[in-house]
Amino acid sequence: MRVEQSVDVLGEPWLAETIGLPPDDEGPVVATLVSRRVERPTGRAVLHVHGFADYFFHTEYAAWWLERGYDFYALDLRKYGRSLRPHQTATYVADLHTYFAELDLAWWRITQRDGHDGPAAVVLSAHSTGGLTAPLWAHHRQPSGLGGLVLNSPWFDLQGAPWLRSAPAGAALDRLGARHPMREISREVTGLYGRSLHREHDGEWDFDLTWKPLTSFPVRLGWLRAIRAGHAELHAGLTVLAPTLVLSSAATVRPAEMDDDVHTHDVVLDVPHIRRWATSVGPHVTYVAVDGARHDVVLSRAPARAIVYAELDRWVTAYVDGPRVSTG
Numbered sequence: 001m002r003v004e005q006s007v008d009v010l011g012e013p014w015l016a017e018t019i020g021l022p023p024d025d026e027g028p029v030v031a032t033l034v035s036r037r038v039e040r041p042t043g044r045a046v047l048h049v050h051g052f053a054d055y056f057f058h059t060e061y062a063a064w065w066l067e068r069g070y071d072f073y074a075l076d077l078r079k080y081g082r083s084l085r086p087h088q089t090a091t092y093v094a095d096l097h098t099y100f101a102e103l104d105l106a107w108w109r110i111t112q113r114d115g116h117d118g119p120a121a122v123v124l125s126a127h128s129t130g131g132l133t134a135p136l137w138a139h140h141r142q143p144s145g146l147g148g149l150v151l152n153s154p155w156f157d158l159q160g161a162p163w164l165r166s167a168p169a170g171a172a173l174d175r176l177g178a179r180h181p182m183r184e185i186s187r188e189v190t191g192l193y194g195r196s197l198h199r200e201h202d203g204e205w206d207f208d209l210t211w212k213p214l215t216s217f218p219v220r221l222g223w224l225r226a227i228r229a230g231h232a233e234l235h236a237g238l239t240v241l242a243p244t245l246v247l248s249s250a251a252t253v254r255p256a257e258m259d260d261d262v263h264t265h266d267v268v269l270d271v272p273h274i275r276r277w278a279t280s281v282g283p284h285v286t287y288v289a290v291d292g293a294r295h296d297v298v299l300s301r302a303p304a305r306a307i308v309y310a311e312l313d314r315w316v317t318a319y320v321d322g323p324r325v326s327t328g
C-alpha cells in the first residue's frame with residue numbers, strides 16, 4: 001500500500017498524512033495523521049486527539065512517550081488545524097459520532113498497516129473536547145488493541161451556571177440547535193488562557209495562532225447540541241474496559257485579568273465536573289488532580305508538569321507496561 005506522507009509543519013522527523021473523508025454539505029473533508037516513530041520499534045504506539053480550537057503541537061508530550069518506546073501519532077480532526085480548509089466552518093460538526101470515521105481510519109493505519117497489532121498495543125490519549133469524543137469512540141468500537149486511555153481535562157459536562165445544565169435549557173438547545181445549527185452563540189472570551197500558553201504573550205509554547213486563536217473560534221448552536229448529546233451519553237455510563245487515567249487541574253477559577261491564577265488553575269472547564277463524571281468512562285478509572293496545573297495539564301508550568309509526568313509514569317508502569325488488570 002502506497003503511503004502519501006510529507007514532512008509535517010513541525011519539521012523532520014515528524015510526518016503528516018492526509019486522510020480523505022466523505023464530503024459534507026460544505027465540500028471536501030480531510031483529517032490529518034501526524035506521526036513520529038522510535039528508532040527501535042517495540043510494537044507499541046499512542047494516538048492523541050486534541051481539544052476544541054486546538055491541534056497537535058505538543059512535542060514535549062510526544063517525546064515522553066517516544067522515550068518509553070511508543071511510536072507517537074496525533075490526529076488533527078476534520079476542520080481543525082492541519083485539516084481545516086478555506087471552504088469550511090472551523091471546528092463545526094453536528095454529531096460527535098461523525099469523528100468516528102477518521103478515528104477508525106487512523107486506528108486501522110496504526111494497528112494494521114503500521115504493525116501495532118498486538119493485544120493492548122495502543123494507548124489512546126485525548127484532551128478536553130477530544131476527551132469526550134475518544135471515550136465515546138472506544139465505547140462503541142471496543143477496539144481489541146486498546147491498552148489504555150489517557151484523558152487530559154476531558155470535557156465531561158457543561159461549565160457555568162447550574163441552570164445551563166437543566167432539563168429546560170437542554171430541551172431549548174435541542175430545538176434551537178436543530179433549527180438553526182450554524183447560529184453563533186454569544187459568549188465572552190478573554191483570551192487569557194491562550195495568552196498564558198503562547199510564548200509571544202505570557203507563556204512558553206509555540207503554536208500557530210490561526211489554528212489555535214487566543215480568542216478561540218465561534219461556538220455554534222448545532223455544535224453545542226452535539227456536545228450535550230455526547231455528555232448525555234457519557235452520563236448514562238460507558239463501558240471502556242481498558243485502564244483509564246483522568247488528569248485535571250486541582251481547581252477552577254474565572255479570572256478577569258492575567259494573574260498567577262490563570263497559570264495554575266483550569267480557566268476553561270469546571271474541575272468538579274471532571275471529578276464527578278470520571279468513573280462514567282468504564283470500570284477501571286484512575287483520577288488525579290494536579291495542584292497548579294492548567295487546563296491542558298501537559299502545558300502547565302514546569303513544577304506542575306513534572307507532577308503530571310510522574311503520575312503518568314506511575315499509571316503507565318502499573319497498568320499498561322505492567323501486568324494487565326482484569327475487569328471482568
